[in-house]
Amino acid sequence: PVAADAGAYAPVVDAWNSQPFSVPRDKVLADKAHRYWSYPNHNACEMRQPEIMCEGGRMTWGLGFWKSGFELLIPWIWRWDLGNPRDYLDEKRSDCGFKFASDGSLLQPVYWECFREGWDDTRYLYTLNRALAARRRNTDAVCRARVREGESLLDEVWNAVVMQGRYLASAIGLPDNFQAFRWRAARLIEALAAYPEDRGAPGDLWKQGAAPAPAKRASVLE
Secondary structure, X not given: OOOOOHHHHHHHOOEEEEOOOOOOHHHHHHXXXXXXXXXXXXXXXXXXXXXXXXXXXXXXXXXXXXXXXXXXXXXXXXXXXXXXXXXXXXXXXXXXXEEEOOOOOEEOOHHHHHHHHHHHHHHHHHHHHXXXXXXXXXXXXXXXXXXXXXXXXXXXXXXXXXXXXXXXXXXXXOOOOHHXXXXXXHHHHHHHOOOOOOOOOOOOOOOXXXXXXXXXXXXXXX
């Protein structure tokens, strides 16, 4: 979508694919003619510092993706057998991709686990959204307080996530940390589970001020 000649073929394109979040969120949501997909290869091969590659990958696959307005990640996978098959972070041999050991077993790169952690971050968000939506009309005072607390947490996380085209720098995570967010979300999910679900609750999962409701993104995650 940001290529010099994108305008020439935009009328015949259904889905834009970029690497990764090249278009700002407001423009993504305003474009009713196209869908936006992300090709997140930069975290898998372009970054040579494992600690940044992992944190950036977690944001790309998790909270950064959630805030981007994009609806799909389309990674690809390949095989690399040069040099020592276990030394996949050595620039002289390989920085990315899956490898095979001499016995034929698959060796998965560590940073793919970081991608999985990002996906799990969004699962915590989605599960909390579902718990809030199913109890928003509950009249119990304690339950209502828990709902307000959950909505406040979603606002806090939303505002803490800095939208970036590529997560390739340091200090790109949450101001506190990912695990603290998960702990707080899990505690609220568990507390809300003590109250009955309202199966007729409105479909809008997130009633909040500054950020749009993420119902559409949640349906993709589901």
